Amino acid sequence: MPIVSDPGDSGGPEERPRFRDEPEGRGAQEPAPAPAPTPAPEGDKGKKRAGRDLRAAIGVGLGLGVVILASLFLYKPVFVGVIVVAVVVGLWELTSRLNERKGIRAPLVPLAVGGAAMVVAGYVRGAEGAWVAVALTALAVLVWRMTEPPADYLRDVTAGVFAAFYVPFLATFVALMLAADDGPWRVLTFLILTVVSDTGAYAVGWRFGTHKLAPRISPGKTREGLAGAVAFAMAAGALCTQFMIDDGSWWQGLLLGLAVAITATLGDLGESMMKRDLGIKDMGTLLPGHGGIMDRLDSLLPTAPVVWLLFVVFVGAG
Template sequence: MNDSPWAAEPVPAGAAYDRGAALPGGPPVHTELPPQEPMPTPPSQAPQAASQPPPKKRAGRDLRAAIGVGVGLGAVIFASLFIVKEVFVGVVVVAVVVGLWELTSRLQERKGIKAPLVPLALGGAAMVIAGYVSGAEGAWVAMALTALAVLVWRMTEPPEDYLKDVTAGVFAAFYVPFLATFVAMMLKAEDGPQRVVTFLLLTVVSDTGAYAVGWRFGKHKLAPRISPGKTREGLFGAVAFAMAAGALCMQFLIDDGAWWQGLLLGLAVAVSATLGDLGESMIKRDLGIKDMGTLLPGHGGIMDRLDSLLPTAPVVWLLLAAFVGTA
C-alpha cells in the first residue's frame, strides 16, 4: 500500500477533479457535479412524421412566363402567316439568325470553337429566302455556297483549329438554317399557311402531350444519360396527342387530306420531335449548359424552342408532299 501523503484518493463516480481547490500540502478536493441533462434534439434533426406527404412534383421552369411568351410568339406567327406570307418568311429568317448567334456563342464560350457567324447569318437568311422562292433546288445551292463562304472566311485567321472551326460552321449551317428552309417551302404551296399551322400545332401538341403524361405518369426513363426528365410514358403521350391532332388537321385544314394520313403524320412528328429534343440535349450536355440562351423567359433561348421544330420540318414537308403534293 502506498502511504505517501501525496497519493491521490480514488475519485468517486460523478465527481470531478478540481485542481484549483487543492490545498497546499494536502490532498486534492473532489467536487460533486450535478447530473447532466440530455441536450434537446434540434427541430431540424427531429425525425419526420411518417404521415408527412412526399414533396409535389414541380416544373423546372417558370410556367407563367413560358405560357405568356408562347402566346406572344403564337400571335406573331399566326398574324404574319395569314396576312402576308413574306412577313412570316422574315420571322423565320430572324429566328434562324438569332439561333445561329446562340449556337456559335455557346460553342466559342464552352469549347473554344470559332464558327464564323457572319457568313453563317448571311447564308442562313439566303437559304430560307431561296427555299421560299425556288424550292429545294434553291435551298441546296444556298447551302453549298454558305459552306464555301465558311471555308473562305475562316482563312483570314491563323490556321490553328481551322478544321475544327469550319466543321462546326458547316454543321451549324445545316442544323439551323437548312432545316428551317423546309418551313419556307411548306409556305410556298397554295394552302401553305395551313400546312405551317399543321406543322407547328403537331409539334407543340407532341411536346405538350409528352410533358403532361410524363409529369403525371412517368416512371420509366427514356434516355437517362441524355435527358433524365424524359420517360417512356411521356413518349406514348406525345404519340397519342400528336396522332389525334394530326387526324384533325389533315381532315379539316389540309386540302385533299384524310384523317388516316394525319395519324401517320402525327406518329412521325412525335418521333422526330423527340429525337430533335434529345439531339439538342446531347449538344448541351457536351457543352455543359442547361439552356442555349436566356432570350425567352420560361423557355431559355431561341434554340431551346427550335430543337424539336427543326428536325420535324423536313419530315412534315416530305409527308405532306407524298400525301397531297407540293403545289
C-alpha cells in the first residue's frame, strides 16, 4: 500500500480540520499574529518539512509490505483473506464516518458480508461470480434497511450501494488478477506501480512543486508532482512488465505506468473530496502515520480495475 503521498491536503475555510499532508499551521486563522520564528540553523535554511510522522508511516508501511508479500507468494487464498479483511475494515471506516458526520446509516452487516462474498466469488468464479455477488449485496442493503423507520431510506440505501461499489467491488479486481497463473506477480506489479507513483508524486511535488493541480480539492498537489508520478510509474512499469509478467513487454509497462499514475492521482483526489465534504482529516486512525485503511486504499481501489483490464488486453486473462 502506498507509504507516502503528494503533500499538502490542506483544509479550506477555517472551520475545516487540517488534512493529513498539510504542513503545520497552514490554513489556520490565528486570533493574533504569531511570534517571529526562531532563525533556523544555517544547514536547515531552504529545506521543506513534510508535515507528517514519516518514521511511523514508513514502519507501518514496511510491516504491511511483509504481510502482503508473505501471504501473496506462500498461499493465494491467504492473500484473498487479506483483501477481505481490508475490505471489511474499509467499509466499517466509511460507514462510521458517514453516520458520524452526515447521519447517513448505510447498513454495515450486509455490506461486510456481501463485500467478502464479492472478493471470494471473483477469485473462485471470475467476473461473472463477482457481478452476481454485487447484485445480491445491493438487494441485501435494500432489504436490511427496511427493518428501520422509513425516514431517509433512499439516502441510506443509496450510500450503501455506493459503498458496495466503491470498496469491495473495486477490490475484487485484485482477486481477479490473483486468479491468473502468474497472479502473484500481477498483483505485486500493481502494488509496486501504485507505491512508486505515490512516492514519485510526493518526492517531486515536495521538492519542485509550484503549480497547483486541483487547488479546490487538494491545494498541496501540484502539476510537478503529477509529472513525477507519471515518470516514476512508467519507468517502474517498463521494468516490472518486462521481467515479472509472463509474455510482458517493456512498452506495455510504459502504458501501464501511465495509466496507474493517472488513476492513482484521481483516486487520491476523489477521497480527498469526500473527506472535505465530511469535514474530517482521515477516514480512521488504525494505521499510525497513515490514518485509516481507507486512507491507504484511496489510490489502490480505482487503479485495480484499470490494471486488471490492461493485463487482460496485453497478456491475456492468464
